[in-house]
Amino acid sequence: MKEQIINLLKENENSFVSGEKISEALGVTRAAIWKYIKRLKEEGYNIESVSRKGYKLTNSPDRLTFQEIAPNLKTKFMGRKIIYLESIDSTNDEAKKLAAKGEKEGTVVISEEQTMGRGRLGRNWVSPKYKGIWMSIILRPEVDPIHMAKVTQIGAAAVCRAALQMGIKTLIKWPNDIVLNGKKLCGILTEMSAELNRVNYAVIGIGINANTEEEDFQEDIRNVATSIKIEQGHDIKRKELVANILNNFEELYEEFLDNGNIESSIKVCKENSALIGNQIKIIEKGSSVKAKALDLTNEGKLVVQFENGKVEEIISGEVSVRGIFGYI
Numbered sequence: 001m002k003e004q005i006i007n008l009l010k011e012n013e014n015s016f017v018s019g020e021k022i023s024e025a026l027g028v029t030r031a032a033i034w035k036y037i038k039r040l041k042e043e044g045y046n047i048e049s050v051s052r053k054g055y056k057l058t059n060s061p062d063r064l065t066f067q068e069i070a071p072n073l074k075t076k077f078m079g080r081k082i083i084y085l086e087s088i089d090s091t092n093d094e095a096k097k098l099a100a101k102g103e104k105e106g107t108v109v110i111s112e113e114q115t116m117g118r119g120r121l122g123r124n125w126v127s128p129k130y131k132g133i134w135m136s137i138i139l140r141p142e143v144d145p146i147h148m149a150k151v152t153q154i155g156a157a158a159v160c161r162a163a164l165q166m167g168i169k170t171l172i173k174w175p176n177d178i179v180l181n182g183k184k185l186c187g188i189l190t191e192m193s194a195e196l197n198r199v200n201y202a203v204i205g206i207g208i209n210a211n212t213e214e215e216d217f218q219e220d221i222r223n224v225a226t227s228i229k230i231e232q233g234h235d236i237k238r239k240e241l242v243a244n245i246l247n248n249f250e251e252l253y254e255e256f257l258d259n260g261n262i263e264s265s266i267k268v269c270k271e272n273s274a275l276i277g278n279q280i281k282i283i284e285k286g287s288s289v290k291a292k293a294l295d296l297t298n299e300g301k302l303v304v305q306f307e308n309g310k311v312e313e314i315i316s317g318e319v320s321v322r323g324i325f326g327y328i
Contacts, residue, residue, distance in 0.1 A: 001026065002036050002043075003067045009047070009057035010071075018054035062238050064110045064133070072243035077106035078137065078250035079243070085111040087129070092191060092205040095136035099201035100193065103138050108246070110135040117207060126209075128216045132227075133208040133238055137249065140201050141257060145194040148202060149316055150262045152176050153300040154252045155188045155204050157268035162244035166236065168228060171274035173327075174293075174302050175316035178208075179274045183226035184327065185209055206245065211235045224327040263298060270296050275321065280304070283320040290324065 004026055008017060019030040026033070037055060041047055044061030060068060066082040073079055081104065088094050088111040095109040114127035114134045127134050139151065156172045163170045163178070170186075171179045178186035185208065192202035209227035217225050228236050252265045270276065275293040282289050282304065291304040294311070301313040302321070314321075 001028070001032075002040055003065070005033065005036050006040065006045070006057070006060075006067050009055060010060075010067075013057055016048075016050060016053040016056045021054070062130070062235070064112065064135075064239055064242055068239045069243050069246075072240055072247075074243075074247045075106075075250045077104075078253070079106065079108045079246040081107045083107065083109045085109070087111060087113040087115065089116040090114055090205075091117075091134050091136040092189060092203050095138050095203040095205070096191065096193070096201075099138045099140075099203060105138060105140040106250075107138045108135055109138075110242070114207075126212070126217055126221075126225075127207065128212060131209075131211045131213070131216065133206065133210050133242055133245075135242065136203050136205040137246075138201060138203055139253070141199055143199060143256075143260065144197055145192065145199050147260060148190065148192055148194070148199060149175075150256060150265075150300050151202060151204055151253075152188050152190045152316070153262055153269055154249065154256060154265045155190070155206060157265035158245050158249035158252055159186055159188070159206060159208070160268055160272050161248045162241060163228075165244050166241060168232070168236075170272065172269050172272050173274040174269070174296065174321060175300070179327075180226055180228065181231050182327070184224055185226055185228065208241070210238050210241065261298060262300065266296055266298055266300065269300075275302070279324045281322045281324060282314065283322060288322075293321075 005022060008022055008025060019033050022033050023030045037047055046059035048056045048058050065084045091109045091111050091114060111134050113129035117127035117134060152175055156178060159178050160170050160172055173179050176188040177184050187207050189205040190202060193200040211229040212227035214222060214230055255264055256262050276295060278293055280291055280293050282291055291306045293302060293304055295303040297303060297313055301315055303313055305311045
């Protein structure tokens, strides 16, 4: 009901809508409308109430609900259902539970806070309330599980393009990080349930430090983590960024579904790579070796040349990549 009231007010954003008109449109009493308006005000919506005129929406909060994201959404199925939560342990875990019960492809689980957010290889992810973008997308691609690593590259390309559309130039640190001014801005985690030759479902989690403050980060990661707000000096509209990501993700993901290739995504990842052409450290099972990042294959593998001249294609898996002198 709250969503319907907000939609009505947004449709008449420059004028008042009487309680009687809302009541008739939604089939509830004016007293009930007043109660819903009160709740919306408590949630951060600025709604002007004037006797004999009605209600007028003057400002909306930066909340990641469907009704706030939808005006910028251009997708056919991606994000057309958004499950919005104030707090959750992990959006990926919640999305996997829903997917196991049959939730449709394109459904997005998004939370204002994660209490047990995590990144690749089980690392913790700081997810403060109302400051970041913590979301997971349910996917059901009819592909061999061996191709699922490509989905992470699709996610990285979608985030990079979406940020650029808002004037934010980021780089992609293979396989799953987005970097801003040399520090980690975003992490992507793809998980799946699969059998020998088919994917039951997959979940791609995207965590972005949008309006996170420096004090929100633990001291030991402040030298490697950042947010858009820290780098730009002001808040960004999270709901606009979410819509941009979903728009770009659907376009790139459909290419993958149509012919199994991710050519467009790889092009974005190459053109905005934080690694290609640079010396790096490849870390596996506690040991590290130096190499130079040369290229990215159409399958999403990192091509590297070791100090002995040997050239190899690296699969993400359990491998981490770092710069010689730090994070990148």
